[in-house]
Amino acid sequence: MDKRKIGTCWLDGCSGCHMSLLDMDEAIVGVLAKADIVFGPLVDAQEWPEGVDVAVIEGAVSSQDDLKLARTARARSKVVVALGDCAVTGNVPSMRNGIPTRKLLERVYVEGATVQPGVPTDGVPALLKQASPLHEAIAVDVHVPGCPPKPEAILMVLSDLLEGREPDLGSKLRFG
Amino acid sequence: MTEKVKIRIDGEVIAATAGQTILEVARANDKYIPALCYMEGLSAVGACRLCMVEVSGVSRLLPACTTPVQEGLAVNTTSPQLQSHRKIALELLLVERNHVCAVCVSSGHCELQSLAQDHGVTHVRYPYNFPKLPVDTTHPRYVLDHNRCVLCSRCVRTCAEIEGAHVWDIANRGIQSRLVSEMKRPWGEATTCTSCGKCVQACPTGALAEKGYAVEEMTKKRAAVSRLTSMREGQ
Numbered sequence: 001m002d003k004r005k006i007g008t009c010w011l012d013g014c015s016g017c018h019m020s021l022l023d024m025d026e027a028i029v030g031v032l033a034k035a036d037i038v039f040g041p042l043v044d045a046q047e048w049p050e051g052v053d054v055a056v057i058e059g060a061v062s063s064q065d066d067l068k069l070a071r072t073a074r075a076r077s078k079v080v081v082a083l084g085d086c087a088v089t090g091n092v093p094s095m096r097n098g099i100p101t102r103k104l105l106e107r108v109y110v111e112g113a114t115v116q117p118g119v120p121t122d123g124v125p126a127l128l129k130q131a132s133p134l135h136e137a138i139a140v141d142v143h144v145p146g147c148p149p150k151p152e153a154i155l156m157v158l159s160d161l162l163e164g165r166e167p168d169l170g171s172k173l174r175f176g
Numbered sequence: 177m178t179e180k181v182k183i184r185i186d187g188e189v190i191a192a193t194a195g196q197t198i199l200e201v202a203r204a205n206d207k208y209i210p211a212l213c214y215m216e217g218l219s220a221v222g223a224c225r226l227c228m229v230e231v232s233g234v235s236r237l238l239p240a241c242t243t244p245v246q247e248g249l250a251v252n253t254t255s256p257q258l259q260s261h262r263k264i265a266l267e268l269l270l271v272e273r274n275h276v277c278a279v280c281v282s283s284g285h286c287e288l289q290s291l292a293q294d295h296g297v298t299h300v301r302y303p304y305n306f307p308k309l310p311v312d313t314t315h316p317r318y319v320l321d322h323n324r325c326v327l328c329s330r331c332v333r334t335c336a337e338i339e340g341a342h343v344w345d346i347a348n349r350g351i352q353s354r355l356v357s358e359m360k361r362p363w364g365e366a367t368t369c370t371s372c373g374k375c376v377q378a379c380p381t382g383a384l385a386e387k388g389y390a391v392e393e394m395t396k397k398r399a400a401v402s403r404l405t406s407m408r409e410g411q
Binding site: 082085088089090091092094095097098099130132133135136140143144145147169173174175176 | 270274275276277278279280283284289292293296297298299300303304306307308309392
């Protein structure tokens with residue numbers, strides 16, 4: 001059987017979910033026996049490739065870049081997994097949602113700055129009005145909440161998906 | 177003289193006393209019906225709608241916490257339709273305010289969080305409301321975070337029925353409903369508050385907490401509040 005392809009990315013998150021993914025320790029060797037990680041912060045690819053079997057997405061959708069990457073990942077992947085509370089609920093990134101974007105940026109980059117006050121515009125993507133859960137931006141097939149999700153939960157979901165089973169978190173389901 | 181009745185819960189015949197509610201009988205017989213606003217020792221108000229059950233001969237669902245039993249009553253607590261309704265009720269509670277477990281003092285000890293997990297709520301299918309809500313830190317020992325409040329009114333009833341101070345109330349209606357202390361005074365300025373802290377212990381989420389706790393650190397002694405009522409009844 002050909003090896004499956006896994007792509008991962010983090011949008012508006014802290015990378016903690018990716019840390020938890022690595023925290024499965026030697027079990028990742030078993031995962032990599034069945035699949036290659038073809039895109040993500042752990043590998044070198046510059047663009048989300050076609051024909052990915054499992055997309056694992058961490059973080060809320062907060063900027064134009066997040067939205068673009070989420071849409072690309074969705075279009076080029078068979079199954080999309082929302083990994084962690086930020087991708088599932090919006091979580092901490094969504095705590096800004098009650099504040100208008102311009103006010104937020106000015107509070108941080110103008111009022112909060114001691115040197116070179118000014119909202120950055122070059123080389124940074126525009127913020128969306130609100131940080132939203134992944135499933136409000138694209139269709140999501142599997143939700144794995146947790147801040148971060150436990151390595152065992154990630155391992156279980158990946159193993160199930162790679163072997164063609166529908167994952168059921170059961171008692172491993174946890175928010176926060 | 178208390179009248180004995182027989183009812184059926186999920187097909188099993190159970191002896192009960194007239195005047196008891198379906199929820200009381202179910203809990204006394206180890207039958208699980210989820211509930212959030214119900215707390216032993218307080219009056220029942222049927223606010224959270226998680227304990228809705230099917231009663232044969234009644235076309236609509238009834239809240240188990242406020243429905244008294246009567247002879248021959250047959251209750252179903254586990255149908256797929258009920259499971260689906262409970263999940264919806266939990267999801268609607270989650271979208272109404274900002275329940276950010278990752279930064280909540282009650283994470284890991286929260287009744288809303290564990291109910292959602294137990295009912296397989298992997299995500300919420302409705303758009304989040306993301307309201308902008310204040311946090312009242314004016315009380316020297318306690319804090320009220322409206323972001324976590326589910327309007328169960330357990331604090332309102334604990335303060336009114338057990339402490340006898342009635343500091344808390346729910347103001348406004350619908351989505352605008354807010355927990356208020358002493359007719360919308362900041363909690364720290366509420367002169368009727370005895371600072372007993374029983375409302376904090378009764379709160380199912382992180383809406384009411386003691387100051388000085390970090391994420392996951394606030395555990396509550398809910399049973400202690402319930403025990404006060406049962407001890408008084410024994411007098």
